[in-house]
Amino acid sequence: MVKGYLAFIFHSHLPYVRHPEHTQSLEEKWFFEAITECYIPFIRVFQGLEKDNVDYSATFSLSPTLLAMLEDSFLQERYVGYLSRLQLLAQKEEERTANDPAFSPLARMYRERLDYTSYIFNEKYGRRLVTAFRELLNGGHLELITSAATHGFLPLLGVQKEAIYAQIAAGVEYYEKIFGSIPRGIWLPECGYDPGFEEILGELGLHYYIMATHGVLYASPRPKYGIYSPILTPGGLAAFGRDPETSAQVWSAKEGYPGDYNYREFYRDIGYDLSLDYIGEFLHPNGLRSNTGFKYYSITGPENHKEPYNPQKALEKASEHAGNFLFNRQKQVEYYGEIMDRPPLVVAPYDSELFGHWWFEGPQWFDSLCRIISQNQDTIKMITPGKYLELGYPLQVSTPNASSWGDKGYNEVWLNGKNDWVYRHLHNAAKKMTALATNFPRAEDILKDALNQAARELLLAQSSDWPFIITSGTMDSYAKSRLMSHLIRFLKLERQIWENNIDISWLRHLEATDNLFPHLDYHLFQSLNETIAVEKDKLMGAV
Numbered sequence: 001m002v003k004g005y006l007a008f009i010f011h012s013h014l015p016y017v018r019h020p021e022h023t024q025s026l027e028e029k030w031f032f033e034a035i036t037e038c039y040i041p042f043i044r045v046f047q048g049l050e051k052d053n054v055d056y057s058a059t060f061s062l063s064p065t066l067l068a069m070l071e072d073s074f075l076q077e078r079y080v081g082y083l084s085r086l087q088l089l090a091q092k093e094e095e096r097t098a099n100d101p102a103f104s105p106l107a108r109m110y111r112e113r114l115d116y117t118s119y120i121f122n123e124k125y126g127r128r129l130v131t132a133f134r135e136l137l138n139g140g141h142l143e144l145i146t147s148a149a150t151h152g153f154l155p156l157l158g159v160q161k162e163a164i165y166a167q168i169a170a171g172v173e174y175y176e177k178i179f180g181s182i183p184r185g186i187w188l189p190e191c192g193y194d195p196g197f198e199e200i201l202g203e204l205g206l207h208y209y210i211m212a213t214h215g216v217l218y219a220s221p222r223p224k225y226g227i228y229s230p231i232l233t234p235g236g237l238a239a240f241g242r243d244p245e246t247s248a249q250v251w252s253a254k255e256g257y258p259g260d261y262n263y264r265e266f267y268r269d270i271g272y273d274l275s276l277d278y279i280g281e282f283l284h285p286n287g288l289r290s291n292t293g294f295k296y297y298s299i300t301g302p303e304n305h306k307e308p309y310n311p312q313k314a315l316e317k318a319s320e321h322a323g324n325f326l327f328n329r330q331k332q333v334e335y336y337g338e339i340m341d342r343p344p345l346v347v348a349p350y351d352s353e354l355f356g357h358w359w360f361e362g363p364q365w366f367d368s369l370c371r372i373i374s375q376n377q378d379t380i381k382m383i384t385p386g387k388y389l390e391l392g393y394p395l396q397v398s399t400p401n402a403s404s405w406g407d408k409g410y411n412e413v414w415l416n417g418k419n420d421w422v423y424r425h426l427h428n429a430a431k432k433m434t435a436l437a438t439n440f441p442r443a444e445d446i447l448k449d450a451l452n453q454a455a456r457e458l459l460l461a462q463s464s465d466w467p468f469i470i471t472s473g474t475m476d477s478y479a480k481s482r483l484m485s486h487l488i489r490f491l492k493l494e495r496q497i498w499e500n501n502i503d504i505s506w507l508r509h510l511e512a513t514d515n516l517f518p519h520l521d522y523h524l525f526q527s528l529n530e531t532i533a534v535e536k537d538k539l540m541g542a543v
Helices: 026-051 064-071 073-096 104-124 130-139 161-179 198-203 213-217 244-251 276-282 311-337 362-373 385-390 421-439 445-461 465-472 476-498 504-513 528-542
Strands: 004-012 058-062 142-147 185-187 208-211 238-241 345-351 380-382
Touching (some): 058 185, 161 198, 238 345, 311 362, 476 504
Parallel strands (some): 004 345, 142 185
16 A cells, blocks of 8 residues: 655756857756756667556656757757767777776767767657657656746746746746647746745646745745645635655755765766877867866875776665665655544755766666655555646645745745846836836737847846846856846846837847747736636637
8 A cells, every 4th residue: 555655846947048149158058968967868768667567657757948949940850960970989988998997888879879869859750859758758657747837946937927837837838839738737946936826827727837836835834744744825826836855855965975985076077087199089169178087096085095987886775875865755654644634745856967967876776766665565555746636635724935046945046136226127127028018918020020130139138037147157157148238138128119210120039049939929918817818718718
């Protein structure tokens, strides 16, 4: 008899990084690394589980910006070139390490992984990885959900509710365009929540979202079952709270699995270890040292000395950690099950980009976990939030607490002395965009194109990634440049629209460069009450 449920949610997001003005872009490399080291390894794991008839369940959020990049033919072509260079490097590495008994098997491992990556990307799916996710969605084990359009941090955009509506509606519409249905759930960017979102979420057909732990624990009234059962918000949506124990076991710097000494060391890469004469042609054109993904050492210990990486030992350790994770979840649901009138639900959300990239063995750990859960135990069962709601347990009505999963749990990461200056500009631009959408309700031709591009530039400026990067201090000049460039483009378009003097050639240049969401409709920024009325009319018409 099942005593409890386990819901894995993998949040997949990258900012919109597309730079045709450069031959190679370090920012595009973020995207290419994620495809190679995270998304395709996860697809391989999911497909392997389905091939072996393993009864697993998982939820995968795909942010709209990530989906748009996966669908962009320009970035697909760029990735093919990136992958080809890595395959050439793999061949060189096999030759260089041929007589090294420790490193030669590792070079061969990387070459085989890259060959498989090329097969999946180029041959099996014709460069369209969304096809793989669509297959997995149709298979019934994987639940896909969306996020806000450009991952805007919604609590700090709420001065204009129209901005929140546009972010969420554009995300839902793009998901529907790609997958042919409305998602059941949404990943609120950074789990950022402020009371008042539910009306918008409900109007757009969503049923649930994921929250930080304290967003549910501090709800009003206090939830009877804490985070081990979702709560029902006054707006009619279910809010699922993050379980802190599963978070600590996977990502705690002190007790998390990825720090095990047998696992691969992320910070030792041949991009830094080998001479520029040898490795230079595979790095950025400026000769900037960077990661290649070829890493030959294990974590070994806290000292600088590192031993060669042993994949077999690492996989054995991943299996051991999967067993330990299951043991802890079994004890967890047995304990809470004694004081609840229903099986407890443990919600385990993570950034998917950390699996395979930072924690090389992460996808294999998840694979092992799914297999041992499906075998010889009936204490705990994997489930998705959508399927959990179908079980029909009555949910307590409670208003969630303002929260995020950022440092200190609220808004400080995205609002502090380093980045607070951005919000007056974002709020002013959103106000101007709402005025445009309201005053030009039936635009056509060039005017319509300009309004759509203005909306696109504003959405790009609203990305939560820019204030986050500014706070972290890594590549903050890039984040500031991106944010300001999109705002400047928006303001220039806004002025040209009002003056009826649109620079068509410049507009076409923007459409080709910032080509996010080609079917974006500027009407999403209309006055909120009018927009919701339109959506209600559509729903009534469908009925």
